[in-house]
Amino acid sequence: MKIDQSFRKEFPWKGQSLRVGFVLPEAKKKISASIAHMSRETIRHRFFGIKNGFTDRELKYLTEVDGYNHFALGIEEAQGEERGVAIARLVRDDLHPEEAEIAILIIDEYQKSGLGTFLMKFCLLAAAERGITTLRFTYLPENTAIVKLIKRLGNPVKNSLNSDYTQMKIKLERENLEMYFNELKDFFA
Numbered sequence: 001m002k003i004d005q006s007f008r009k010e011f012p013w014k015g016q017s018l019r020v021g022f023v024l025p026e027a028k029k030k031i032s033a034s035i036a037h038m039s040r041e042t043i044r045h046r047f048f049g050i051k052n053g054f055t056d057r058e059l060k061y062l063t064e065v066d067g068y069n070h071f072a073l074g075i076e077e078a079q080g081e082e083r084g085v086a087i088a089r090l091v092r093d094d095l096h097p098e099e100a101e102i103a104i105l106i107i108d109e110y111q112k113s114g115l116g117t118f119l120m121k122f123c124l125l126a127a128a129e130r131g132i133t134t135l136r137f138t139y140l141p142e143n144t145a146i147v148k149l150i151k152r153l154g155n156p157v158k159n160s161l162n163s164d165y166t167q168m169k170i171k172l173e174r175e176n177l178e179m180y181f182n183e184l185k186d187f188f189a
């Protein structure tokens with residue numbers, strides 16, 4: 001299995017057709033447009049503040065990635081408007097290269113349908129391929145959704161950074177990775 005720049009696959013989801021794949025530089029427009037489909041709360045939970053759009057510099061950072069130390073997987077609609085609906089980004093820690101920070105966002109309309117968990121399983125497999133053994137999540141303390149999602153994926157170790165942010169780490173476990181691979185193996189055929 002290789003989850004790299006060429007990875008792109010359509011799949012049915014709740015009566016819709018979606019596509020999962022590696023985020024490439026041509027995603028800039030789609031990422032820019034997706035902000036219109038995010039509530040203030042979703043934006044605050046992901047970006048820790050108010051955001052009305054992305055600068056060219058931010059879009060460059062978000063899409064022009066090396067695919068190894070920094071990579072992102074996204075989900076888009078495969079029909080109709082072809083909106084970007086989800087993105088998860090992993091950035092390797094310079095000091096601890098076996099560890100990466102992960103950030104995820106699902107646009108509001110698609111939240112609570114299991115898509116976050118689904119996308120995260122691809123991320124865990126892609127992280128393992130790149131020698132990453134620990135994932136780190138940084139989030140606002142009131143963000144119960146991300147905590148539930150993290151707990152679905154492993155046994156997290158919590159670390160309150162300060163009163164504004166909380167951090168959790170999960171170790172990638174071989175058994176879970178094998179389970180995710182089996183669940184998703186049709187995507188790698």
Ligand SMILES: CC(C)(COP(=O)(O)OP(=O)(O)OC[C@H]1O[C@@H](n2cnc3c(N)ncnc32)[C@H](O)[C@@H]1OP(=O)(O)O)[C@@H](O)C(=O)NCCC(=O)NCCS
Pocket residue numbers: 041042043045046102103104105106107110111112113114115116117118137138139143144145146148149152
């Ligand atoms: C956090 C987030 C990624 C979860 O994605 P999702 O697709 O909605 O999650 P899933 O449907 O896979 O559900 C995972 C769990 O979270 C729960 N959940 C999802 N949204 C929730 C909400 N708004 N409130 C409470 N629980 C919620 C689900 O019920 C599920 O819990 P369960 O395991 O007990 O059944 C999504 O809500 C999101 O993008 N939020 C805004 C950005 C953000 O918070 N990013 C995280 C910081 S890095």
